[in-house]
Amino acid sequence: MLYFSVLSALLLLAAGSLAQPTPTFPPFTDPTVSYYAPGIPIETPLPGNYGNYLRPQVHYSPSRYFMNDPNGMHIAPDGTWHIYFQYNPTDPVAGNVHWGHAASQDGYTWTNQKIAIWPPNDYTSVFSGSAVIDVNNTSGFFPDQDNGVVAMYTLAEYPNGTAGNQYQAIAYSRDGGYTFEAYEGNPVINRYNTQFRDPYVHWYAPGGYWVMVLAHSVEFKVEFFTSPDLKEWTAQSNLTRYGVQAVQYECPNLIELPMEGQDEPVWVLQLSVNPGGPLGGSTAQYFPGAFNGTHFEPYDSLTRFTDFGKDSYAGQFFNGIPPGEEQIVMNWASNWQYTNLVPTGNEEYGQFRSAMSVPRCVSLANTTSPASEQTYNWISKPCAIDTVFDTVLASNDTLDNGTVLVDYRDLESGAIYLEVTISNLTLDNPAGSINFTASSSLTGEYLQGGSVVGGVIWLDRGHTYLFPNPLFTDKMSVNGFFGEQSNGTWSMSALIDNSVLEVFGPKYSPAGTASFFPEAPLDTLRIDVGSLAPGATASVQVWGLTATWLDQADENGTVIGNVTQSNGTNGTSPGGYRRSVKLY
Amino acid sequence: MLYFSVLSALLLLAAGSLAQPTPTFPPFTDPTVSYYAPGIPIETPLPGNYGNYLRPQVHYSPSRYFMNDPNGMHIAPDGTWHIYFQYNPTDPVAGNVHWGHAASQDGYTWTNQKIAIWPPNDYTSVFSGSAVIDVNNTSGFFPDQDNGVVAMYTLAEYPNGTAGNQYQAIAYSRDGGYTFEAYEGNPVINRYNTQFRDPYVHWYAPGGYWVMVLAHSVEFKVEFFTSPDLKEWTAQSNLTRYGVQAVQYECPNLIELPMEGQDEPVWVLQLSVNPGGPLGGSTAQYFPGAFNGTHFEPYDSLTRFTDFGKDSYAGQFFNGIPPGEEQIVMNWASNWQYTNLVPTGNEEYGQFRSAMSVPRCVSLANTTSPASEQTYNWISKPCAIDTVFDTVLASNDTLDNGTVLVDYRDLESGAIYLEVTISNLTLDNPAGSINFTASSSLTGEYLQGGSVVGGVIWLDRGHTYLFPNPLFTDKMSVNGFFGEQSNGTWSMSALIDNSVLEVFGPKYSPAGTASFFPEAPLDTLRIDVGSLAPGATASVQVWGLTATWLDQADENGTVIGNVTQSNGTNGTSPGGYRRSVKLY
Known part of the structure; x- marks a missing residue:
């Protein structure tokens, strides 16, 4: 089975990169006319089911x-x-x-x-x-x-x-x-x-x-x-x-x-x-x-x-x-x-x-590393993510070296946001590590990420098993920045939204995005903070996020969308051409 | 267990990227003097064991x-x-x-x-x-x-x-x-x-x-x-x-x-x-x-x-x-x-x-894609790899769509080289795929790679399990080149040497290198060619490679190396300083 799916999967990818045959250029049609393929709603969005466990709820x-x-x-x-x-x-x-x-x-x-x-x-x-x-x-x-x-x-x-x-x-x-x-x-x-x-x-x-x-x-x-x-x-x-x-x-x-x-x-x-x-x-x-x-x-x-x-x-x-x-x-x-x-x-x-x-707020900054300083680091964070904070699942401002466990099986959205901050670090001994694991109590699958103060920021989607594709790379990583601009802190946050993971390192460090596809919902979170330098402290916050889509859905998970912008032509296109809607 | 090893593993990585303390500069010592730390052989190489199944034999x-x-x-x-x-x-x-x-x-x-x-x-x-x-x-x-x-x-x-x-x-x-x-x-x-x-x-x-x-x-x-x-x-x-x-x-x-x-x-x-x-x-x-x-x-x-x-x-x-x-x-x-x-x-x-x-012979070439043509593609192949061909394990010049299976359990080196060539392709319909899988009959682990004509070249070490490290990325891929310079052929070769994989796509396409660590030796090879365009043909060759290290080893797998360059001071260093050897 794997062979056939791999073969057919990969063959689909080949087409785009080959030499194109000589194109032909048909005459331009009336630019104010639209073509409506049959069966597509024109004046309303397509309804869709947002109730499945793989459906992102804040994306x-x-x-x-x-x-x-x-x-x-x-x-x-x-x-x-x-x-x-x-x-x-x-x-x-x-x-x-x-x-x-x-x-x-x-x-x-x-x-x-x-x-x-x-x-x-x-x-x-x-x-x-x-x-x-x-x-x-x-x-x-x-x-x-x-x-x-x-x-x-x-x-x-x-x-x-x-x-x-x-x-x-x-x-x-x-x-x-x-x-x-x-x-x-x-x-x-x-x-x-x-x-x-x-x-x-x-x-x-x-x-x-x-x-x-x-x-x-x-x-x-x-x-x-x-x-x-x-x-x-x-x-x-x-x-x-x-x-x-x-x-x-x-x-x-x-x-x-x-x-x-x-x-x-x-x-x-x-x-x-x-x-x-x-x-x-x-x-x-x-x-x-x-x-x-x-x-x-x-x-x-x-x-x-x-x-x-x-x-x-x-x-x-x-x-x-x-x-x-x-x-x-x-x-x-x-x-x-x-x-x-x-x-x-x-x-x-x-x-x-x-x-x-999610929307990311982006700015730039030069860091003190490397020596040349013209680094123009890309600083991106989820914009006002607290907009979708629904419940506090865990909060510990004095974790230090230790572990936080969260059972979020009953969270409607299935989507969580976690934030870990290590403080009171010094430039001489900036030690500490953060790991998180979101796992499924049903299948044992898990999604991981972590970071090391002043070192690597990583994620690993390789232990979720619904999509065994040879190009679906499991592990990604980057180096984070810790220096005098860091004010003695190192932080990491992650947005785990059913089938989308976004990981954010400390300021000055890149973010990482990966889709992931478990065979069952992830419902258990473990956060580990370890190897802290003497005097350093750690805090952990975990939020359950709003089910922004389920909140709009009917009991079957179906979201209809906005049908009030209709121009009097509701219904599904029978196919064919039509002049652009005139609003004036 | 995983957590502890992950933590300690990652902490090791942090040191290099941090701000360095102000260095001190000791005075230069006599530049013609060498320091010999205790216990290191001076006039002979260290002996080593090359008999284990993870030891490369042509690397x-x-x-x-x-x-x-x-x-x-x-x-x-x-x-x-x-x-x-x-x-x-x-x-x-x-x-x-x-x-x-x-x-x-x-x-x-x-x-x-x-x-x-x-x-x-x-x-x-x-x-x-x-x-x-x-x-x-x-x-x-x-x-x-x-x-x-x-x-x-x-x-x-x-x-x-x-x-x-x-x-x-x-x-x-x-x-x-x-x-x-x-x-x-x-x-x-x-x-x-x-x-x-x-x-x-x-x-x-x-x-x-x-x-x-x-x-x-x-x-x-x-x-x-x-x-x-x-x-x-x-x-x-x-x-x-x-x-x-x-x-x-x-x-x-x-x-x-x-x-x-x-x-x-x-x-x-x-x-x-x-x-x-x-x-x-x-x-x-x-x-x-x-x-x-x-x-x-x-x-x-x-x-x-x-x-x-x-x-x-x-x-x-x-x-x-x-x-x-x-x-x-x-x-x-x-x-x-x-x-x-x-x-x-x-x-x-x-x-x-x-x-x-292995030594790679490198040259450059411009391809016809992209349109600008100044691509300077890196063309690298193992230099005269036939130097270490030991046995022909499979040879099929008329495979077309099909499968080749090779049992190489008895191959002394455990190292193989495979080459698959698809010929008679046309620019209009350059279709076909090549996949290889080397697996272990003992554990079921496997190492994979493949390519699609005109498309992706990939490898996957993620199904070998001796090294479960969160940074040991499993899947790597690149796009290969197929165009008018390809003369209607697409080829792929792979050198699988116990714990080192080198994959070579067709000419004009990059090579890929990945170490891998199975829990037991890989001993079974499967090669699949599929979805060939009409008229295209495929050939497959597989060689068992020379056990270049075991050929030098004693019955325990120990290789002594060259001890004839001795300058009369054989034996292990007692530690300390010594003026450079004068040969004249």
Whole structure:
């Protein structure tokens, strides 16, 4: 059995990396028309079952079928968080891509929305892109409002089923991001290029214009554009050949991040690559540098990763957060090596695939190690995670060397957050270790992680057994930072949410993300603190988290989502074409 | 039990990455004097047991105790291969470093030699470095010979047990690399720098001088030097901040590699980093670029890895091979995250730790993917592996979709080499997969690897159970290349040598190295070829390899090594100081 599943699994992976046949370029169809494949709800989200033990409860996952890259992330002027995502609404595998949509008031509790962006015809997918609030109506789409949303995305043609042209289009929403109309002037950028995608748009305040970056995926190149109005784009510069030599560049972000110890934020290019990440498959990197409004120049040639886990890809920063503040990113918590095969795609688990990370608040800091000090460490923490604290499962401020045991079998969400802090460490003798194990009382499976003061931070998903895939790497690790900036403390936290693990080391140290798939729910937590230096002390807190999805579900675990944005055309598409909804 | 071993294991890892206390600098002792710690044989190698089932039989491993980086690698004018290595001759953990030594006529069959280089006093270790043949007697050490050997290495002081000065010294050998005398003018480079090490020297023919590169380990910097005579060194340039942002740079190599499709070789800087490799711990990278005799400029800012496995570090290229030919490298097949803990250090396994890779013949090639074509793929194959072919265990030139089973329980070496080639593939439909599994009939443990045409190449050591360490990552993978340069073939080979696995994908694709530790010998091989494209064919060959170590061993598995280089002072050191052996 293993052989057959391994073979078929791996064969699925081969297709993407091979030479493409010469593409054909069909004529553009009416850009204001949408194609609705049969059987997909148009004016409501798909309902989905969130009641299974593998379903994350404080992470976003699609109601049903397949999700990949986060798209169009923004926080609206009214405070509503919007995430869109690459979405196949008909199958739990990648393909047939639309922009799915969900909204939230807190970044953790999400309401599924109807599909936001549809393809213009039946041979085109709506690939990744971003969205901005056009406060000043630079686009002219919003004569009467200051909260209009413009989405920019790639339309990827597959004439005759083979990869063809990838071009850039925009669509606008006058109802706060729920309903989009395609711009009649689409495409806004078209070069008849088959590997040219993922526009990320951001307002460049010093110049009073929009900047956009997108990927020439197989040329190790990102290109920078500017625009006064989101419609007319001027190519300004290219950045080539940075980061890991992988196969494809995807999902660039250009963002300003606050930097500890200085007033000015630092420009960062975030870039995902797949396949060819060092852990296999997908990975994401960042490059701090200088941006003058048209050209980006990295400060150095180092490759820095945004996460040490294997399941953190295509991260996108939210638009709508003022420069200078911590910026918020969400990553796709999966990996192209196996995402089409993970067990949650089975009917019994709700037939969904992939989750997003929780929102992470990101800033930069230089540390005193190495000697050169220009480290630009990526500091990321779950944003206001206490938003979803439901119950205190354990609290011990004087643990020192010792163990904490928690039985959380009765926790509705099955999701916990633990935090361990070692204090009163000295630079001369910074000793101590933290280990956690979440195990299943039913099967004995367990998920582990840990860290050593000043040393390694690690996680191990290899003792959960529902997904025996040869590419599903079990162990990931990174080195953490302990130095004079650490103020004598070393901490570690972990968010264990049914099938998603996020591990956060002490400040200045990377986070790690890994999906995991046990055969039965994890329900027992053990935390060990050991080998503390003399005088050091440890504290442990464990919280049970809110069941944000079950709280919306009926008794069968089914979540309906938002059906109030309907435009009077509820029901399932009979298939065919329709002009974009006119809201005005 | 697991908890205790995990805790103690991880605490060992913390020390290296912390802030160092202010070093003290003792005065230099007589540079021509060696310190001999008590109980170490001076004029003979340590005997060791090579009879255990975990002992590699075609890989170099030390007779006993601990080995890390390869040093002083060269092929002498008489054709003898010499490897030196970081060696603790008193304990199976890192420390107390000398240069161990072994010699070979074929790169696979090694004869252990007496320790080559000793420290000058009891608070200094002999860290990594290189060796050259001073054919033209530029050094003046060799008035009567053209095969003199000069070793250049780092002396690392540990006054009062804490890390102190690291400075560069040389020693010369007039007997073909067996016995070295320290240069009376040592140190040749000294800056009272505590992170300044691993000189790699190479003859720069266009300039008629020596070039040397070494690492400023914690500054993300390598420095280039030149010398007319190996004694006087002129600092020429620095290269900073390339590759993965890890913690320490180590073991740079500057070498010319032949490049497919062009006459001129390409300069490459190879650089190891630890900790902080993306898979955790140690990793190695390379940077193709231009070298003008004093300055090295990488062609781009990409990070490229020399191996996709977790156990390939500190590789060093052999001196003595003419430029323009394939160059030969050997890597240390372990990882600092766990090398001090692997089970072979136990008495029952011969109390040795770590092995080298087999010699790999390396060249570069640009592939047609990505579109930019400047890929500089690292092409590495085991050099003349047929040297150690002993028996044909299986041979099938018309396997196509199918399975080959091999029982190799009676193979003396326990070491096998398998090669699978798929031919007659087309660019339009390059389909097929290769899987291999080596399992133990006693325990059911197994080691796996495989590849998919045009897709992933993977290995999995996670089903061998003697070393349950949370940092001992089980699964590693990389993307292989299939394109028009592949001539319609896809191949995969694997060298499975008791506790070392080396996997080689098709040409243009990276190799992967992983140590592994089963509880019983692997003795059954299964190879599966499946899902071949119509018209494609497959062939499989499996060889049993020579037991190069057991062939030298007595009936107890003990290998004595070369005792004929004795200078009349056989026996074990009583401890204390002694002036370098004078051979003339």
